[in-house]
Amino acid sequence: DVKVTQSSRYLVKRTGEKVFLECVQDMDHENMFWYRQDPGLGLRLIYFSYDVKMKEKGDIPEGYSVSREKKERFSLILESASTNQTSMYLCASRGIQGASEKLFFGSGTQLSVL
Amino acid sequence: SQQGEEDPQALSIQEGENATMNCSYKTSINNLQWYRQNSGRGLVHLILIRSNEREKHSGRLRVTLDTSKKSSSLLITASRAADTASYFCAPGTPGNTPLVFGKGTRLSVIA
Numbered sequence: 001d002v003k004v005t006q007s008s009r010y011l012v013k014r015t016g017e018k019v020f021l022e023c024v025q026d027m028d029h030e031n032m033f034w035y036r037q038d039p040g041l042g043l044r045l046i047y048f049s050y051d052v053k054m055k056e057k058g059d060i061p062e063g064y065s066v067s068r069e070k071k072e073r074f075s076l077i078l079e080s081a082s083t084n085q086t087s088m089y090l091c092a093s094r095g096i097q098g099a100s101e102k103l104f105f106g107s108g109t110q111l112s113v114l
Numbered sequence: 115s116q117q118g119e120e121d122p123q124a125l126s127i128q129e130g131e132n133a134t135m136n137c138s139y140k141t142s143i144n145n146l147q148w149y150r151q152n153s154g155r156g157l158v159h160l161i162l163i164r165s166n167e168r169e170k171h172s173g174r175l176r177v178t179l180d181t182s183k184k185s186s187s188l189l190i191t192a193s194r195a196a197d198t199a200s201y202f203c204a205p206g207t208p209g210n211t212p213l214v215f216g217k218g219t220r221l222s223v224i225a
Contacts, residue, residue, distance in 0.1 A: 004156075031210065033212055035215070040217070041217070042202075042215055042216050042217035042218060043157075043202070043215040045212055045214060048212050050210060058212065059214075088154070090156055090157070092156075092157075096210075100144060100145060100162075100206060102147060102159035102162060103147075103149075103157070103159060103204075103213060104159070105156030105157045105158070106156050107155055107156050108154065108155060108156050110154070
């Protein structure tokens with residue numbers, strides 16, 4: 001079975017902490033994505049990556065950074081967590097055919113920033 | 115990238131009934147994908163319909179695409195309580211562009 005694994009299902013952090021959300025896929029996919037999902041706002045794209053060491057800003061990159069040192073791993077970093085970053089974070093990946101391919105999602109990380 | 119807009123926002127039906135959800139988009143697409151999300155989980159891909167297709171079936175799912183109206187519909191026949199979830203459409207545009215999701219349709223199937 002193909003898998004996208006997010007390191008934590010639930011996470012509680014304090015304001016100002018540096019937070020790492022990890023995502024690993026086992027499908028040798030080139031493309032990886034980070035979304036956040038909030039009630040009433042749907043899914044919003046934070047960052048994405050087409051290849052190792054490449055990154056592109058999505059619609060709401062402010063307050064976030066990413067790292068892709070290896071093909072299978074895409075990390076989302078909250079440099080200094082704030083309460084408005086409390087959200088469900090979803091990682092996804094897909095193959096090289098891009099928008100003609102389906103996305104595989106992880107189970108999500110529910111992050112609470114207190 | 116472009117976002118699809120699902121309609122209605124919420125839908126409540128009895129088990130055994132059919133559920134229809136609609137999606138509209140604004141510009142040309144290569145394909146359109148539908149996803150399901152169970153409460154608090156990640157999205158799961160349901161079906162992809164290409165721009166040169168008008169209808170596609172997968173089990174109890176039927177998807178139609180009308181490129182002239184820039185719209186798609188997802189029909190779930192003989193709904194079950196387990197179909198209770200949010201459903202999202204995502205237009206696929208040319209090139210290696212990210213999929214953008216709307217707010218989805220929240221379907222409740224009452225046993």
